[in-house]
Amino acid sequence: MTATVEQPLSKRRQASEARRRAILNAAFEIFVAEGFSAARLDDIAKRAGVAKGTLYLFSKDKEDLFEQVALDAVTPVLQRLTLLAEQPDLPFAALLTGMFALFERDVLATRRREIIRLVIAEGARFPGIAEFYHREMISRGMSIVAEAAARAHARGEIRTDALARFPQLLVGPMLVGVIWRALFEPYEHLDISGLLAAYRDILLGTDSKAKTQ
Amino acid sequence: MTATVEQPLSKRRQASEARRRAILNAAFEIFVAEGFSAARLDDIAKRAGVAKGTLYLFSKDKEDLFEQVALDAVTPVLQRLTLLAEQPDLPFAALLTGMFALFERDVLATRRREIIRLVIAEGARFPGIAEFYHREMISRGMSIVAEAAARAHARGEIRTDALARFPQLLVGPMLVGVIWRALFEPYEHLDISGLLAAYRDILLGTDSKAKTQ
């Protein structure tokens, strides 16, 4: 039996993995810029620096490539979100701060914010993707929030139990941020950090009027 | 000079107007179902019961048709929103109720909710549409909320001034509702009326635990 098939991360495999990354990156850019239908595989290949045929070494077809891109983009965020969930005794205020910071740093400030728009855009036509996002991100995130909010409410940390019943309320301002950035920022600037901070104040009941300018 | 060109809403004009409505409706359905790029003009024409060439009697090209659809869909909502703005002394609680009701009845409960998703999806590629939505809906709505919230805060109706500074916070739950319906409803039901009511409670500080049901 081919026992120790270990180190042979041969020149082949290394190059292959690098090419896979290049393709996913290129595909990300093009899909984000054009949307699924209008994205051309020729453009993706060119940007990745490979021939079109090479794309088919890593994905079955265009749709499969799109799904890989969408899934690949959430993975790191998913990991960090899980870390938050593993601290069940975190005070609610800290959880809020953590989630908003995670959102700002790893989503809003990166190209990933475009993936959210893309999932919203194409999700209805790709049930597989919508289902994955619901199962892995949404449902997981909602559980964390709902449980933490229920605990916080019981402890008197927050006045309302609305968040425990509708944890979806937490993502509202994040969606607003992503969408505003993508569509309306050219016409009117929105301070998303401020927006999130203000929302945090509303939820916690800590209405500090004179915030950072 | 053709002075009184009044009643002659001749059979021609009538039929034409009916055809225009049919085309806009058909285009709406197809665009919503397929997205801009994937929507086929042949399908739109077939559904509208006209020949493809007829589409070009009412619109310059596919893009123009899409813009007409997107603009046509908001008009009635816009009118109702304006009505709300014309009552500057409305108590804040009533304004909230009014806006949420408007959203539920005229957007969420109709096919218009899909238009929002479509604008989010394609808006980045149609600056004209994004700009129109910002100018006519967003900016107008935000002004109404900001002013009302500032007044309400001054009067002590609401605890926080966050809404006056970030009126965008109000639309968060509506976006959540629209997107949840479109993407995740098959996997997990969300009671959007309840969601909006809960948010209203958070904003007003009226935390009624035992709500309906």
Added chain:
DNA sequence: CAAAATATTGACTGGTCGGTCAGTCATGAT
């Protein structure tokens, strides 16, 4: 080093679809 194995290429194909326009037909004027 040569042969075998594998990875990559890009010209090509088959099908699709936005847009056109010469011809047809219903309407309203004379």
Added chain:
DNA sequence: ATCATGACTGACCGACCAGTCAATATTTTG
């Protein structure tokens, strides 16, 4: 009744593009 108007049609065209595969290049093996 006849004609002039212009709304409407749908076959057609040319551009475009996802996906294929025979040919070529690269790496590994012996």
